Amino acid sequence: DAKTTQPPSMDCAEGRAANLPCNHSTISGNEYVYWYRQIHSQGPQYIIHGLKNNETNEMASLIITEDRKSSTLILPHATLRDTAVYYCIVRVGANTGNQFYFGTGTSLTVIP
Amino acid sequence: NAGVMQNPRHLVRRRGQEARLRCSPMKGHSHVYWYRQLPEEGLKFMVYLQKENIIDESGMPKERFSAEFPKEGPSILRIQQVVRGDSAAYFCASSNSAGGYEQFFGPGTRLTVL
Numbered sequence: 001d002a003k004t005t006q007p008p009s010m011d012c013a014e015g016r017a018a019n020l021p022c023n024h025s026t027i028s029g030n031e032y033v034y035w036y037r038q039i040h041s042q043g044p045q046y047i048i049h050g051l052k053n054n055e056t057n058e059m060a061s062l063i064i065t066e067d068r069k070s071s072t073l074i075l076p077h078a079t080l081r082d083t084a085v086y087y088c089i090v091r092v093g094a095n096t097g098n099q100f101y102f103g104t105g106t107s108l109t110v111i112p
Numbered sequence: 113n114a115g116v117m118q119n120p121r122h123l124v125r126r127r128g129q130e131a132r133l134r135c136s137p138m139k140g141h142s143h144v145y146w147y148r149q150l151p152e153e154g155l156k157f158m159v160y161l162q163k164e165n166i167i168d169e170s171g172m173p174k175e176r177f178s179a180e181f182p183k184e185g186p187s188i189l190r191i192q193q194v195v196r197g198d199s200a201a202y203f204c205a206s207s208n209s210a211g212g213y214e215q216f217f218g219p220g221t222r223l224t225v226l
Contacts, residue, residue: 032213043116043203043217044155087154099145099157099168100215 003027004088009107012082018075020106022088025069031090033064034100035073039084044102047073047086078110114139116206116218124224125194133189133221137206144187145205145215146179155203161187194225 005023012018024033034049048055048062050071055062061074075082087105117136125131137144142163147155160168161181172179176194181187191198201222205215 034213041201041220043205043219045217046214049213099147099160099171100155101157102147102154104154 003090003101004103006086006088006103006106008104009109011109011111012075012078014080014110014112015077018078018082018108018110020073020075020086020088020108021070022072023070024088024090027068027090028092031092033062033068033071034089034091035060035062036087036089036100036102037082037084038087038105039081044087078108080110080112082108083110084108116204116216118202118204118218118221120221121219122222122224124226126226127195128193131191131194131198131223131225133191133202133204133223135187135189135204135206135218137187137204138208138216141206141208141216143207144181145207146187146189147203147205149201149203149220151200158189191223194223196225199223199225 003026032049032051035047036044037047038044048057048060050062050064064071085105085107087102089100116138119134123131144161146158148158149155157171159172159179164183176192178190201220203217203220205217207215
């Protein structure tokens with residue numbers, strides 16, 4: 001079962017930052033936070049992951065609170081192509097065979 | 113470098129027939145995962161395989177469903193005697209180590225049972 005809580009939907013104006021929140025209050029010390037997105041029923045696409053430090057890559061930034069009970073995915077300059085369902089997932093370890101538990105995610109709509 | 117490939121992309125079966133879904137992982141990847149997505153829902157894990165071994169099948173229905181990943185060739189998800197409730201998108205993912213930090217997903221197979 002998914003161990004995360006996300007708002008079902010959000011809107012964001014094109015060019016503005018999109019901030020997608022995720023609660024994972026029962027996260028364990030060895031669980032990582034991952035973000036994937038699914039564009040229009042395509043296969044999910046990896047975005048970013050982290051354990052406790054904030055992370056940034058070419059797609060997004062991940063901000064994890066100090067107590068690790070919540071996190072925020074930031075798309076710094078949202079474009080129309082960022083319209084997708086965004087999944088926040090917690091998973092044990094980075095080198096285990098454990099599957100990802102996808103919840104229902106946040107449906108982000110970027111508005112022109 | 114080709115990504116994860118799945119075929120067919122769309123599959124239509126009548127109730128009682130068999131469905132075979134194929135997944136070719138990314139080059140160099142030896143770990144394969146199958147997920148199912150029902151309409152308006154998130155993906156649900158089904159099974160995790162390595163070459164010739166089923167590692168975790170905790171998400172597989174107990175009957176009619178089976179999966180394999182032979183030494184040579186693609187991974188196969190087989191559904192026998194399909195029912196309308198099997199209609200869904202089936203996604204395959206692969207990684208290059210045990211789990212790895214990233215699973216690469218294929219485009220999915222849309223199964224429709226008439």
